[in-house]
Amino acid sequence: MxxxxxxxxxxxxxxxxxxxxxxxxxxxxVRSAIALLFSQTAIxxxxxxxxxxxxxxxxxxxxxxxxxxxxxxxxxxxxxxxxMGKMDMTHQKRLSxxxxxxxxxxxxxxxxxxxxxxxxxxxxxxDEQARLLGREILGRSMFIFESAAxxxxxxxxxxxxxxxxPQEEDTQ
Amino acid sequence: xxxxxIILALAIGCYAVAVLEGWAVHGxxxxxxxxTSALALxxxxxxxxxxxxxxxxxxxxxxxxxxxxLSVAVIPLAPGLIITDLAIGALFLNAALAYVLVxxxxxxxxxxxxxxxxxxxxxxxxxxxxAMLIVMPITAVAMRAESLSTTQIVLSQAxxxxxxxxxxxxxxxxxxxxxxxxxxxxxxxxxGGDLAGGVEAxxxxxxxxxxxxxxxxxxxxxxxxxxxFYLGGWLGPWLPxxxxxxxxxxxxxxxxxxxxxxxxxxxxxxxxxxxxxxGITLALANIFLVGVIALVVPI
Numbered sequence: 001m002x003x004x005x006x007x008x009x010x011x012x013x014x015x016x017x018x019x020x021x022x023x024x025x026x027x028x029x030v031r032s033a034i035a036l037l038f039s040q041t042a043i044x045x046x047x048x049x050x051x052x053x054x055x056x057x058x059x060x061x062x063x064x065x066x067x068x069x070x071x072x073x074x075x076x077x078x079x080x081x082x083x084m085g086k087m088d089m090t091h092q093k094r095l096s097x098x099x100x101x102x103x104x105x106x107x108x109x110x111x112x113x114x115x116x117x118x119x120x121x122x123x124x125x126x127d128e129q130a131r132l133l134g135r136e137i138l139g140r141s142m143f144i145f146e147s148a149a150x151x152x153x154x155x156x157x158x159x160x161x162x163x164x165x166p167q168e169e170d171t172q
Numbered sequence: 173x174x175x176x177x178i179i180l181a182l183a184i185g186c187y188a189v190a191v192l193e194g195w196a197v198h199g200x201x202x203x204x205x206x207x208t209s210a211l212a213l214x215x216x217x218x219x220x221x222x223x224x225x226x227x228x229x230x231x232x233x234x235x236x237x238x239x240x241x242l243s244v245a246v247i248p249l250a251p252g253l254i255i256t257d258l259a260i261g262a263l264f265l266n267a268a269l270a271y272v273l274v275x276x277x278x279x280x281x282x283x284x285x286x287x288x289x290x291x292x293x294x295x296x297x298x299x300x301x302x303a304m305l306i307v308m309p310i311t312a313v314a315m316r317a318e319s320l321s322t323t324q325i326v327l328s329q330a331x332x333x334x335x336x337x338x339x340x341x342x343x344x345x346x347x348x349x350x351x352x353x354x355x356x357x358x359x360x361x362x363x364g365g366d367l368a369g370g371v372e373a374x375x376x377x378x379x380x381x382x383x384x385x386x387x388x389x390x391x392x393x394x395x396x397x398x399x400x401f402y403l404g405g406w407l408g409p410w411l412p413x414x415x416x417x418x419x420x421x422x423x424x425x426x427x428x429x430x431x432x433x434x435x436x437x438x439x440x441x442x443x444x445x446x447x448x449x450x451g452i453t454l455a456l457a458n459i460f461l462v463g464v465i466a467l468v469v470p471i
């Protein structure tokens with residue numbers, strides 16, 4: 001890995017963490033959602049630095065839409081979506097501190113104890129990567145992807161049904 | 173070198189589209205109106221709304237412009253005349269256009285005004301309608317080209333343009349593209365006469381100029397994408413390739429503007445209903461048909 005690659009990787013890594021911190025520091029729900037988006041975009045940029053073009057661009061694309069949809073739900077459900085009322089929206093602080101601390105320690109243990117191999121000597125070209133990914137999704141991993149898709153579809157239909165008011169009420 | 177040429181072509185294209193849009197809206201062709209409008213906007217007072225989300229207010233228009241410029245980066249003007257010929261160019265175009273949504277939500281939320289906010293969130297609803305109809309026709313285009321590279325997609329149409337090979341995809345893509353660029357009749361986020369300008373309502377001066385310029389860039393990018401995916405890009409007889417791309421792009425932009433000026437504005441719920449119930453069904457049928465044709469008849 002060249003020095004420039006390492007520097008860019010570190011830069012986007014720090015950006016991802018910084019935007020992650022902003023998610024919790026801001027009072028505005030929209031700012032929070034957009035900060036989470038830029039945190040994820042920075043992770044997409046890390047993929048790009050590591051020459052995983054398809055995955056990087058996919059991450060950058062998917063997160064833009066997902067976080068925007070999340071933003072409107074946060075605005076709908078929160079009491080003070082603009083953060084202008086300076087409402088404290090945190091709760092169960094002691095529990096979340098413990099959970100966060102344990103999560104951090106677990107992540108550090110995994111990072112330090114895992115047997116990381118060195119960087120891949122030669123990365124396949126972007127078109128070859130897309131081809132390999134396609135073969136993976138339509139081959140070995142097809143069952144996993146299809147079952148995940150079916151679960152998401154079921155959840156979408158169920159959520160829509162819960163959201164729609166009963167027909168009888170409309171007619172009365 | 174090619175970057176400078178493409179930026180110059182983009183600037184001329186934006187100006188031409190502004191002239192065409194003026195023609196479609198006001199019914200009178202004026203070659204100088206965009207220039208005078210831009211000068212007027214730049215000279216006007218720049219009002220900052222009270223208790224605005226300043227960061228979003230400033231970043232929104234700029235992010236919109238960046239999204240438009242990035243999407244132009246993968247559109248080939250002629251063989252070799254492209255800013256970056258990515259192997260996943262078609263996907264990159266989608267990723268760049270996804271940030272149009274983010275930028276409009278930021279620009280709508282930022283000024284802390286009711287009309288802007290409604291406009292911004294309306295675009296999210298509009299996005300839910302058009303998103304699949306951008307991605308699914310491109311899937312069929314990439315299936316034929318067996319590549320996501322925009323250059324390869326143009327080359328795959330040497331024998332027959334995609335407009336003839338997959339006409340359903342073409343129609344769906346153009347309608348969805350009009351949604352991305354919020355062109356009438358799908359101009360819900362700005363909605364003249366309905367939302368008092370919507371997302372644009374609280375913007376004045378240079379900020380509004382950036383917002384409008386960004387929209388022109390997005391229109392050119394989408395017309396260019398339509399040409400690349402369906403109208404054979406630079407392919408054509410007698411004239412040089414870049415002339416063909418330019419002519420076709422302007423023709424598509426003019427077609428979209430002319431179509432929009434003759435139709436009444438679509439209601440959000442109606443657009444969603446049409447897109448999901450009819451559009452996605454047709455898009456799936458298109459993918460299936462293209463798959464069958466690609467396997468049976470090698471064109």
